[in-house]
Amino acid sequence: MTAPVHEVVPQRASEYLISVVIPTFNYASMLPRALESVVEQLADDIELIVVDDGSTDATAEVLADFCLRAPRLRVLTQANAGAAAARNRGIAAAQGRFVLPLDADDELLPGVLQRLKALIEAQPTVEMILAGRITCHADGRSRVQLPVPMHALGPREVIALYLLRKWVSIAHGSTLFLRDLLLQYPYPQGFEAGEDIPVFASVLARAHVVTLPHPLVRIHKHADSVRRRVPGEQSTMRLVDEVFARLPAECQSLVRRFRAQSYLSLFRSAWRLDRRAEARRYYLCALKLSPTQALRWRYLGKLLRLSLHIRSRNRS
Structure with missing residues (x-):
């Protein structure tokens, strides 16, 4: 060639x-x-x-x-x-x-x-x-x-x-x-x-x-x-750090919310792939960082459906 x-x-x-x-x-x-x-x-x-x-x-x-x-x-x-x-x-x-x-x-x-x-x-x-x-x-x-x-x-x-x-x-x-x-x-x-x-x-x-x-x-x-392709948690959080290392001072107050948003993206990906325990952990990380973002219905609804599925499986 x-x-x-x-x-x-x-x-x-x-x-x-x-x-x-x-x-x-x-x-x-x-x-x-x-x-x-x-x-x-x-x-x-x-x-x-x-x-x-x-x-x-x-x-x-x-x-x-x-x-x-x-x-x-x-x-x-x-x-x-x-x-x-x-x-x-x-x-x-x-x-x-x-x-x-x-x-x-x-x-x-x-x-x-x-x-x-x-x-x-x-x-x-x-x-x-x-x-x-x-x-x-x-x-x-x-x-x-x-x-x-x-x-x-x-x-x-x-x-x-x-x-x-x-x-x-x-x-x-x-x-x-x-x-x-x-x-x-x-x-x-x-x-x-x-x-x-x-x-x-x-x-x-x-x-x-x-x-x-x-x-x-x-x-x-x-x-x-x-x-x-779906990135892993470590790579995703390193990416958050990389983004804010480049941004001016007036943007730094957004880092906690963006980290929460990134965990919610991981949550959504794990939820789609039916990785339930992983999805729940990502959601709880986001909730701790930014309850306002995590409690939006598009995320909370998925968490509730996930919890109901886990509860139903445990009963059976």
Whole structure:
């Protein structure tokens, strides 16, 4: 298998306005869809960078084929180190002033890069553009999610909307970042899932954010998707620490509530997997940290059904 080596280096830094960065690992069957969606939108001020994170499938052949068609496609290869390391490598190599991260199993919608360019031109002080997405499920269902406007909100209010109330939704492919901010707040490595949350929170708390009420990306959910994996308790709590180690002082008062929210997420996952004792323990941890959050009916109702099931089983 011959790895493609095709890296067109711009003559000067920041020659490009936007760099689309795609990390990939053994997604040869899905990667062409993502690449096609970007290649057809490439222009003189837009580049595409793919970081092959040690793939052992036909990824090299897929990339070699696309390199023949797209002179602004740059391919970087590395030994497998995980998505966070691959994203960081691509961002470090990017020549654009802005970076649009895209997952290898998703696809940009037609015309979105031109729309982003127009918005940057109209609002030159923008540092983060938060747009919408279309989430597609394997059974054919789809859902459109659009961003909530965030006018005149301080860092604490924005972070509360993102981490606690889930009103602010950020995803790869639907968010454009000033590259300098991603260099300042890189993706942390060593987490089972959710390594994007510290990055998104760090930038969201500091950037001049503009919302775009249109979807940019089609996100495909499938059985092999990393987004479907359930992290363990230790990794989840380390992630909470990582998030708040990066946030400004005015946000620190939210850490206890976010820790409770994280335990409630673990509770919900364990409940779905029918791990009853584990689910009950997670719920009690959340209740101790934040009774207000834990006593919401969507969690309390699950706990009551869990308790009734355990009681019924004990009687039998």
